[in-house]
Amino acid sequence: MNQSFELTPNRLRELRGFAIAARLLNFSRAAHEAGCTPSVLSRRIAALEEAVGGKLFLRTTRRVTLTPRGEQLLAHCERLDAVMLAMAAELRPQGGEPAGRLCVHLPGAYGRLCVAPVLARFLAGHPQIRIEAVYDDAYVDLVAGRIDLALRVGRLADSQLVARQVGSMRRYLCAAPSYLAAAPALHDPAELKAHRCVAFSGLRTGTLWQFSQGRRRRSVRIDPVLSCNDSMATREALLAGVGIGIQGDYMADPLVAAGQLARVLPEWELSTSPIQLVWLPGADRAPALRALIDFLSSEL
Template sequence: MNQSFDLTPARLRELRAFAAAARRLNFSRAALEVGCTPSVLSRRIATLEEAVGARLFLRTTRRMALTARGEQLLTQWQRMETVMAELAADLRPPDGELGGRLCVHLPASFGRYRMAPLLAAFMREHPGVRIDAVYDDTYVDMVSGRVDLAVRLGHLADVQLVARRAGTMRLYPCASPGYLASAPPLRDPADLKAHRCITFTGYRRGTLWSFSRQRQRRAVRIEPVLSCNDAQAIRDAILAGVGIGLQGNYMADALVAEGRMVELLPRWQLPAFPVHLLWLPGADRTPALRALIDHLATALTVQ
C-alpha cells in the first residue's frame, strides 16, 4: 500500500473517475462523463484502490455496488466538491465583472494629475476592482513591495520586468505673465543665463537644460534661484512669479490655455520622457490587471 496520498493532478483524475463510476455504477457511462475509455477509467480506479488500501467496488458480471469504504470515500469527495464549488463562486466576481485588489505605484505629480483621473474612470467601469494607489517618485522593488503595476517616466533599466510604452511626457519652460512683464528678453536658450530659474532636483539632467531645434543644439547650465524636489511646488513658484521653470505638459497645458502661464521658447524642444507601464512576468494573466493595463495604455497613448 502506498502511504502517500497527496492530491496530485493524477490523484484528482482518479478521484473524479471513482466519483463518476460511484454515481452511475456503470464504468462505460462513467468513462463518457470524464472523457476517457472504460479501460483507462478502470485503471485509474484500480490505482486509487491501491493507494487507499481497500476495495471501493463490489463487481459481478451482472451487478456493481460500492463497498463501505467506497461509500465513505464518495461522501468525502462530495463534501470536497461542495467546498470547491463554494470557493469558485466566492472568487468569481458577480455577473462576470472584474474583481480583486491591485497595487499601483505612480510618480507623484504625474500620477496625481494624469493618472488619478484614469484610475477613477477605470473603477467606475469596474466597481468590483479595488486599487491601492501609491504616489511616490522613488524607485520601488515590485516583488518586495507587492506592486502589481508601476508607471515610470524616462528610460528603463530594470530588464526583469515586462514593459509597455504608453505615450510620452513633454517638458517645456514656463513663466507667469507677471514675471515676464519685467524680465529680460528671451529669444534663445542662451538668454536663460540672464533669468531667474527654478530647477527640479529630480530632473536627471540636473541644471543642464538641453534644447534642440532641427539640427541645432543648445545646452545651458542654469544657476537656480530655487531648487525643489516637488513638481507641484515648482508650478506654484512659477505662478507666483519667482522665475522660469520646467513643467510637464500634463500639468502646464491647462494653465497655458488659461493664460496663467506662458510657454517659452516654443520652437525649441527639450528631451521628452517616455511613459511606461511595468509589471512582473505573468502577472497580466490576472483579468483585472490585464484590463487596467489596456485601459491606461489606450488613454495615455491618445492624449
C-alpha cells in the same frame, strides 16, 4: 528531469522564457515578448539546461531548432500552462468579474491630474477590485515595494520589466508674464544664466537643461533659486513669478492657454519622454491586473 528540479519563482521565469523561445524559435523576438534582453533570456535558458541536464536548443547561424529534450520540456510547459489557465478560470468570481487587490505606483503630479480620474472610472466598472494607489515621483522597485503596476515617465532602466507605452510627454520652458515683464530679454538658452530659474529635482538631467533646434544643440547648467522634488510645487512657484522653469505639457498647456504662464524660447525644444506602464513578467495573467492594464492603455 533531475531530482533537484524545483518550481521556484526563478525556475518558473526560466520556463516561461524557454516556452516562448521554443514556440517562436527566434531569441530576439522571444526576449521582447518575455520582457527581457536576448542576453538575459540566454542566461535563463542556460540555467534551465543545467537544471534538466541537457541542451534544449540546437542553434546555428541560420536556424534554431529544439532538441528531443527541448521538445519534451515544451510539452511539460504546455501542460503546466493548461493547468494554470484552468485554475485561473475556476478561481475567478462567478460571472467572470475580475476581483482582487492591486497596488499601483504613480508619479505624483501626472498621477493625480491624469490617472486618478481614470482609476475612478475603472473602479466604477469593476466593483470587486480594490486599488491601493501610491503617488510618488521616486523610483520604486516593484518586487521590494510589492507593486503590481507602475506608471513611469522616461526611459526604462530595468530591462526585467514588461512595458507598454501609453503616451508621451513634451516639456518646455515657461514663466509667469509678471516675471518676464521685469526680466532681461531672452533669445538663446545660454542667456538663462542671467535669469532666475526654478528646477524640478526629479528631472533625469537635474540642473543641466538640454535643448535642440533642428541639428543645433545647447546644454545649460542652471543655478536654480528654487529646487523642488514635486512638480506641482514647481508649477506653483512659476505661477507666483519666481522665475523660469520646465513643465510637462499636461500641466502647462491649460495655464498657457489661460494666459497664466507663457512659453519661453518656444523655438528651442526639450526632450519628449515616453509614458509607460510596467509590471513583472507573468503578473498580467491575473484577471484584475490584466483588466486594469487594458483599461489604462485605452484611456491614457
